[in-house]
Amino acid sequence: MARHWIATDFGGSEVLRFDETEVRAPGQGEVTIEVRAAGMNPADYKHVARGEDRSLLPIAIGYEAAGVISAVGPDSDFSVGDEVLGFRLRGAWATSVTVPASDVFAKPPTLGFPEAANLLLAGTTASEMLHVTKVAAGETIVVHGASGAVGVSVIQQAKLLGARVIGTASEKNFAVVEGFGAEPVAYGDGLEDRLRAMAPEGFSAALDTVGTDEAVRVSLALVADRARIVTITAFAEAQEHGFHVIAGVMPASAAYRDSVRSSLIALAGEGSLVVPVARTFPLADALEAIELLRSEHPGGKLALIP
Structure with a gap:
């Protein structure tokens, strides 16, 4: 038997349960992973926050x-004992x-x-933001929420393209932004x-990871070409003002993100794309980890360790 986290209803943390489960044998084109670390993203719990079915x-x-x-x-091209990572999985918070x-x-092997x-999840989102806004060498871009997980990945990937990045952040996170090669500026x-x-x-472009009124307003003021503004959160504003919005549930976004997985893994393997991990939690303590993740100031990525 294995253990995994499930949502027994739609709602907040109160509907999550750490339950036993039978892990089925892999079928055609499938593998079973003994999980050593599960990634944590707001999307993990937000998709069960509300629902009708x-x-x-x-x-x-x-x-x-x-x-x-x-x-x-x-x-399957894999063998028992291979060290792997998986993305767009179902039920990754498990043993x-x-x-x-x-x-x-x-x-x-260089990646923990x-x-x-x-x-x-953060890496492919960042890559798509740069892709839809067509960021190129020599351009100056603004990244709203530059010290967050997606923002940090945007900075690194934009620098690899040869762009200059100015990123909004709180002053306490300026060192994070600077450490990845961007120039910080305080929001407010x-x-x-x-x-x-x-x-x-x-x-040349504005990339919004936070969706605040300020981020949208400033992006519209600074970048005249709406095709070079993108958000991952301000859906209504994007529709109203005619700029890009992307999300993993959108078919075009999913197809693009799937297409860049291997290249991002290669960059991480060679050390060109760093994933800052702030803290790990035992898998059983996922509810405590969620509270830190919801604070929006975890200081880096969080992982659950079975």
Whole structure:
């Protein structure tokens, strides 16, 4: 028997249960992973916050994990004992999980399990933000929420493209932004003026990871071309003002993110894309970890360790 986190109803942390489960043997094109670390993202619990189709319950929680292959089904290229990471999984907050092999990748030996388990959701989101806004070498961009998980990945990937990055953050997180090669600026009253002073030549693109009224307003003021503004949270504002919104549930987003998984893993393996892990928790303590994640100031990624 294994243990996993499930949502027994729609709602908050009160509907989550740490339950025993039978791990089914892998079928055609599937593998079973003995989880060494499960990644944590707000999407893990937000997708059970509200819902109407009760036939879907209970819902297994967790989209990312890293671990060791413990069983393989027919037509799998993996072997028992291989160290792997998986993305777009169902039920990754578990001690063991059987998943499609197509969503599983070899883990670079240089990458720890907690880092590997937190690489791809933030990394593919950041990559798509840069892709839809067509960020290129020599351009100056603003990233709202630059010290968060997606923001940090955006900074690193934008720097690899040769762009200059100015990122909004609280002053206590300036060192994080600077450490990854961007120039920090404090959000709050006067943000637009501070940004204009830092880049008199103007901004080519604005990438919003936070969705605040300020982030949207300043982005619209600084970037005239709406096709070069993107958000991952301000859905209504994007529709109203005609700029990009992306999300993993959108078919175009899912297809793009799937296409860049291998390249991002390679970058992480060579040390060009770093995943800062702030803290790990025992898998059984997921509710405590969620509270830290909800605080929006965890200081880096969190991982659950079976």
